[in-house]
Amino acid sequence: MDGGDSLMSIKGFRFSLETSLKVKKIHKSQLEARLADVVRQLNAQKEILEGLKEHESRFTSRLETQIAKGINAKELQQKSSYLKVLVEKIDFQILECDRLEGICRDLQKSLISIMNEIDVMEELKDKKLKEYLKEIEKGEERSLEERINYRFSVQGGLRYG
Numbered sequence: 001m002d003g004g005d006s007l008m009s010i011k012g013f014r015f016s017l018e019t020s021l022k023v024k025k026i027h028k029s030q031l032e033a034r035l036a037d038v039v040r041q042l043n044a045q046k047e048i049l050e051g052l053k054e055h056e057s058r059f060t061s062r063l064e065t066q067i068a069k070g071i072n073a074k075e076l077q078q079k080s081s082y083l084k085v086l087v088e089k090i091d092f093q094i095l096e097c098d099r100l101e102g103i104c105r106d107l108q109k110s111l112i113s114i115m116n117e118i119d120v121m122e123e124l125k126d127k128k129l130k131e132y133l134k135e136i137e138k139g140e141e142r143s144l145e146e147r148i149n150y151r152f153s154v155q156g157g158l159r160y161g
Helices: 003-007 018-069 071-161
Strands: none
Touching: 018 071
């Protein structure tokens, strides 16, 4: 239980934006979960990209060696076609990583925004609680003063009356 939850246990204290605050906290949790999921996807896609790039590098190196030793035209054409497909896969993977990075940035911006909104609402809630507690304290002071004044007036009336 965080400090904000304990505020609700103060008898009589009501924060008009409590429901909205709870909804924002739920939304924040959902954003955090979604961001974690997208980050996992992004990391997986980056691993695939790195694997494709390594494969392309090894394939290109082997092809260069074969060309230097001599390779027939048909085999060169096949390997060139394969290399073209591999480069297309790499390009697609780069686009997929860029897409996921964009989603991550958007989710991070949304998360920062909602965290700021929650902070503002919690500050407002704290301010309202302090005002409420001051009012209670003033009421208790007035009540105590009235009891003291009553006692003095009753006792004073009996002594001097």
